[in-house]
Amino acid sequence: TVLVVDFGAQYAQLIARRVRECHVYSEIVPSTMPAAEMLARRPKAIILSGGPASVYEEGAPVAPDGLFDLGVPTFGICYGHQVMAQALGGTVENSDVAEYGAATIRVTAPGTLFAGLPAEQAVWMSHRDFVSSAPAGFQVTARTEVTPVAGMEDPDRGFYGVQFHPEVLHTEHGMEILRRFLYEGAGCRPGWTMVNIAEESIDAVRARVGDKRAICALSGGVDSAVAGALVQRAIGDQLTCVFVDHGLLRKGEAEQVEKDFVAATGVNLHVVDAQERFLAALDGVTDPEAKRKIIGREFIRVFEEAARAVVGEAAAEPVEFLVQGTLYPDVVESGGGTGAANIKSHHNVGGLPDDLRFELVEPLRSLFKDEVRALGEQLGLPAEIVWRQPFPGPGLGIRIIGAVSRERLDILREADAIAREELTRAGLDRDIWQFPVVLLADVRSVGVQGDGRTYGHPVVLRPVTSEDAMTADWARLPYEVLQKISTRITNEVTEINRVVVDITSKPPGTIEWE
Numbered sequence: 122t123v124l125v126v127d128f129g130a131q132y133a134q135l136i137a138r139r140v141r142e143c144h145v146y147s148e149i150v151p152s153t154m155p156a157a158e159m160l161a162r163r164p165k166a167i168i169l170s171g172g173p174a175s176v177y178e179e180g181a182p183v184a185p186d187g188l189f190d191l192g193v194p195t196f197g198i199c200y201g202h203q204v205m206a207q208a209l210g211g212t213v214e215n216s217d218v219a220e221y222g223a224a225t226i227r228v229t230a231p232g233t234l235f236a237g238l239p240a241e242q243a244v245w246m247s248h249r250d251f252v253s254s255a256p257a258g259f260q261v262t263a264r265t266e267v268t269p270v271a272g273m274e275d276p277d278r279g280f281y282g283v284q285f286h287p288e289v290l291h292t293e294h295g296m297e298i299l300r301r302f303l304y305e306g307a308g309c310r311p312g313w314t315m316v317n318i319a320e321e322s323i324d325a326v327r328a329r330v331g332d333k334r335a336i337c338a339l340s341g342g343v344d345s346a347v348a349g350a351l352v353q354r355a356i357g358d359q360l361t362c363v364f365v366d367h368g369l370l371r372k373g374e375a376e377q378v379e380k381d382f383v384a385a386t387g388v389n390l391h392v393v394d395a396q397e398r399f400l401a402a403l404d405g406v407t408d409p410e411a412k413r414k415i416i417g418r419e420f421i422r423v424f425e426e427a428a429r430a431v432v433g434e435a436a437a438e439p440v441e442f443l444v445q446g447t448l449y450p451d452v453v454e455s456g457g458g459t460g461a462a463n464i465k466s467h468h469n470v471g472g473l474p475d476d477l478r479f480e481l482v483e484p485l486r487s488l489f490k491d492e493v494r495a496l497g498e499q500l501g502l503p504a505e506i507v508w509r510q511p512f513p514g515p516g517l518g519i520r521i522i523g524a525v526s527r528e529r530l531d532i533l534r535e536a537d538a539i540a541r542e543e544l545t546r547a548g549l550d551r552d553i554w555q556f557p558v559v560l561l562a563d564v565r566s567v568g569v570q571g572d573g574r575t576y577g578h579p580v581v582l583r584p585v586t587s588e589d590a591m592t593a594d595w596a597r598l599p600y601e602v603l604q605k606i607s608t609r610i611t612n613e614v615t616e617i618n619r620v621v622v623d624i625t626s627k628p629p630g631t632i633e634w635e
């Protein structure tokens with residue numbers, strides 16, 4: 122394990138992902154964790170992340186006491202570099218000249234991290250404070266015009282630091298520098314591979330569930346599908362998957378779960394057709410929050426009924442485990458695997474009644490989204506499921522602006538299917554994070570088709586690029602692709618006579634319209 126010490130902001134997650142891309146397992150820990158607790162996790166290396174603070178600020182996060190006495194190779198990045206310098210007797214100063222964005226470093230001594238790399242390299246910087254002199258025992262390995270100590274190391278003690286961000290793609294040789302720290306500086310071995318992850322997770326689930334039974338709610342999304350497939354591999358027919366078809370899915374998605382997923386995994390599937398029930402509950406509702414609440418509430422009720430039915434089917438051996446597709450970022454955000462994380466997990470299933478108390482199995486708890494996709498491929502799931510765009514729980518219900526009805530759902534489903542089809546045809550699936558198509562059901566505009574006047578509805582195309590949905594940018598889809606989508610939608614979906622593109626970033630816009 123490599124521990125990534127989180128000094129705030131979102132740098133730590135990216136670093137942890139990059140470490141794993143070097144095939145070394147990594148975990149994020151808060152900077153407030155005592156050094157002894159870190160040591161108890163038997164880390165092969167420690168990485169100190171960047172952070173938004175200045176080391177001088179009152180209350181700025183510091184390295185835990187004794188961290189630099191653990192004898193564990195340690196790599197400081199940006200703020201972590203400054204923390205290391207300050208703790209070991211170097212000096213950190215405040216500069217009038219900030220260095221944000223692209224910069225060029227000059228390697229002054231190759232040392233461990235820059236060995237074999239060019240003397241000048243493009244890097245990504247984001248700092249105002251800087252290390253003005255390295256601690257005793259350190260060699261300065263790189264500088265820029267404004268930063269005298271852009272890199273430093275003391276290989277005998279296993280200490281390394283860089284002012285720039287090796288984890289961002291704008292740093293030309295960032296991955297190589299990180300890899301050199303892990304392999305050369307810390308002696309890590311590349312053992313974190315998909316085959317190992319799959320085998321270990323399957324064994325862990327088998328050990329946990331034993332000969333008990335488990336239930337899993339499939340949403341049609343990637344996470345629940347991979348979690349279900351993995352648990353199926355571990356315990357076979359002791360697992361029952363429940364799929365609630367609420368009628369708010371996109372074209373072909375229910376079939377994907379009912380046919381392709383079952384074919385790929387051989388899982389026991391219990392399907393509940395709840396379309397009428399959801400439509401009735403949503404009848405005439407236009408407020409976005411009200412829609413979400415209703416859909417969430419109905420989902421819990423339907424799932425609860427299904428769970429009772431499944432439990433009832435085999436009353437002699439009660440279902441004891443509930444499988445959930447919780448991912449590592451959720452775990453980190455709710456407290457990094459401490460008590461807080463469990464509270465959030467339980468939240469996901471909402472208020473299941475007391476006599477349906479399950480223990481949770483969360484086989485994806487330590488994985489990032491890209492790892493979950495790779496694991497899905499490893500488990501033999503079809504690409505259409507593994508590479509699905511993220512899709513909100515309330516489904517198309519929050520992509521119809523206005524009241525939801527079967528007719529409106531059918532219109533949106535057709536338009537959405539065309540947009541997805543053309544995106545796939547253009548080979549752009551993996552470049553686009555999400556591509557909502559939104560029906561402005563209460564808006565009408567005049568058009569002309571053939572010889573006749575039309576009075577139809579607009580749809581909004583909302584393709585975005587993003588890393589994690591926290592922020593997003595509107596995607597610059599090629600004009601030809603947009604044109605194809607527009608022509609096909611207006612030709613093939615008669616109720617729609619206008620197609621518009623949403624060019625708002627997030628912030629200020631959210632990805633979804635409701």
Ligand code: XMP
Binds near residue numbers: 512590591627630
């Ligand atoms: P926004 O619209 O807030 O969405 O930018 C961020 C991400 O979250 C998804 N989303 C949801 N997912 N239940 C979900 O499971 C919801 O109620 C929900 N609302 C938004 C959205 O699709 C995007 O990926």
